[in-house]
Amino acid sequence: MKFLNVITAAAGLVIQVAAQINIPGSVPENKVEPLQHRLAYAGPTGMTVSWNTFGSIKEPTVFYGEDPWNLDSKATGSSRTFETSPTWAHHVKITGLKPDTTYYYTVSNTNCYGCHELSAYTFKTSRPVGDYTPYSIGVVIDMGVMGPYGESVESDYPTITDEDSNTMQSLSRYVDGFDLLLHPGDLAYADTWLTEWGQGYLNISFDEGVEWYNRLLNQYYDELQPVTSVRPYMVAPGNHESNCDEGGTTINGTTYDLSICPEAQRNFTSYINHFSMPGEESGGVGNFWYSFDHGMVHYVAINTETDLGNGLIGEDDVDGPEDMHSGPFGSYENEQIDWLEKDLASVNRTLTPWIVVYGHRPWYASGKNVSNTICWNCKLAFEPLLLKYEVDIVFYGHIHMYERNAPMRDGVADPNELNNPSAPLYILNGAGGHYHGLSEYQDPINSYSRYLQNSTFGWSKLTFHNCTHLTHEFIASANGSILDTATLYRNHTCSGESTSSGTGTSNVSIVSSTIPSAAVETTNGAAALSAPVFIGGLLAVLAMIF
Known part of the structure; x- marks a missing residue:
């Protein structure tokens, strides 16, 4: 009985310790x-x-x-x-x-x-270049704050029930199933505080906007820590990183613009300070455009928000889209495009057969209001180089739905489809989830669209099986089900070097990329206590008692 009392006391102390852990978005003692x-x-x-x-x-x-x-x-x-x-x-x-x-x-x-x-x-x-060992990555785009100040069960479209996971919880649950997480743009949606305030969802005064912008950012980063503390979180800029007010919002007949944002909440300031991407290591520019290698894949982050180069969009090339008054971040007009060509040309495809490019704004999509959502200037700036250097797959978001398109070349679907196409496969996945919910699509959808859904939040899992095959899956955040899958074959000529396990690439079979069944889900809006911290705390408490 004495031992039981000791254990009970220890458990009580551990619970007390756990209660002191920082709650997402709060200020610790x-x-x-x-x-x-x-x-x-x-x-x-x-x-x-x-x-x-x-x-x-x-x-x-x-x-x-x-x-x-x-x-x-x-x-x-x-x-x-x-x-x-x-x-x-x-x-x-x-x-x-x-x-x-x-x-x-x-x-x-x-x-x-x-x-x-x-x-x-x-x-x-990262795995060394020339290592063909299979692995998977996660990709999420357009994901905002979850909980009482962001996406919740009160949202109209789609509805999240109490039994569903949100996307952050889903990524945490399946974190053991991917090596890294890409997030090309729209992180946290802290700038939607104004919309949420105007619609009565965020019960604050207008004067608290500057403070709440930061609260929403910190809540988001706190909630995502179970993933970002153990997996590289590779980001690229989106329009919602630009400033504090979504680029202009009209509420009850009053139009709010950039002037409501203090200088420190303009021009990607928070994004620049918060992250440290390998721009320097890859000859790029900070968190805006960079590249890195991981095994058989070369990853390239592009900036669709500013610095498109070549004077393609006049003043907006400097200002950023939608009157964001952002950038430029390069030292001269064409720096990003020049860097991209140099970077892609430097890849040894016999050692690094796959190239993945990720940015925020799409140029092939079936979303409504095409003039406001499709980035035609991004197509002009980037597509010629993606075709020239035979990029395999492109991820983008901005439109809040999921759409897998055919491999595309200048607006035309590649006749080979997924069987050794000569153009990149385009995946639009803006379904991470946030206050606005998901977007409508135009009807009829584009002829090059191969799978489209806007009824559930989700994220992408990309598995590289070997030198010639990869599989993309769209994972429903609510329950982990796979709603869409496609395997791409590219006839890459590889070096023939063995994998780290000694298996030759020519005989590597397509590995299963199903979501692991064993998982732990954090509670929405509550602090998650990591296993190492919990064990350390328990042992320390027991040591003090005994």
């Missing part, structure tokens, strides 16, 4: 408590570890190692903030790592309740 851990590849042997705190840190530090009980290496970095931000973003780049290796890490001021090692997170470095 300890202002330097590390929050919003996120990872990003930093070259073939590097990883950038980033996190936020509500207080400043003199020297942001990451402790890491291959042994969770011996984090014997450390690296230091720098911090960023901006005028209206309540938090500091810390970025530490770790270099000289082994490829395809799991590391454990903690950051400055980690409170592991008496057991440093058991509170460590993990990351895995």
Whole structure:
């Protein structure tokens, strides 16, 4: 009985400790408590570890190692903030790592309740070029804050029931099934505070808008931490990163424009400060355009919001679409396009057969209001190079639905369809989910559309089986079901080097890419206590009691 009482007391203390963990969007008592851990590849042997705190840190530090009980290496970095931000973003780049290796890490001021090692997170470095080992990635676009201040069961279209997962929960549940997560644009939708306020959904005063913009951002990053703390989160800019008000909103006859945003909430300021993408490592520009390799795939992030080059869209080339008054971010007009050609031309396709390009705005889609949603200038800027260098697949969003189109060449579907086409396969997946719900599509849909749905939120899973085959799946966030699947064959000529497991590429069969059944789902709007932190806290409490 005495032992049972001790265990009960220990459990009570652990519950009390758990209750002190930061609730998404709230300010912790300890202002330097590390929050919003996120990872990003930093070259073939590097990883950038980033996190936020509500207080400043003199020297942001990451402790890491291959042994969770011996984090014997450390690296230091720098911090960023901006005028209206309540938090500091810390970025530490770790270099000289082994490829395809799991590391454990903690950051400055980690409170592991008496057991440093058991509170460590993990990351895995990228596979070397020429490694044809199969793997999967996740792709999500247009995903906003979930819970009482964003997407909820009160939304009209589609409806999320109490039994459904939202997209953040679904990604957390299946995080073991993908190596990294791409998110090309529209992160958090913090700038929809104005729309939500105007529609009576967000019960605040107009004067609180500056504060709520930051609250929604922090809530989003807190909620996504179960994914971003253990998987590289590779982002690209969307229109909702540009400023604080969606580029202009009319409510009850009053039109609000960029003038309501303080300077610090304009021109992608929060996006620039929060992330650290490998622009420097790939010769690109910061978080706006960059590339990286992971095994048999070369990934390229493009910026569809500014810097389209060649004077294609006049003043908007500098201003950004929809009067966002953003950019340019390149040092000269054509820098992004010149960089893209150089980057694509540099890929050795016998070692890195696949090329994936991701950006925010689409140019092939069946959405309504085509003049406002289709980026024809993006097509003019990017498509010639995607065709010239035989890019395999393109992801974009912006229109809030899912549509798989045929491989396309200048508006015409490739007659080979998925059997060794000469043009990229285009996947539009703007169905991540947020306050606005999903979009309508034009009827009849475009002749090149092969599968379209706007009835459920979801994300993409892309599996590279070998040198010549990949499979794309659209995953319903609500229950993890696969609503659409397509396997693309490209007749790549590969080096014939063996995979890390010693299996020759010519005999590699298509691996199953079904969603793993074992999963843990976090509760919507509640703090998720990671297993390492929970175990560390429990052991520490038991040690104190005994």
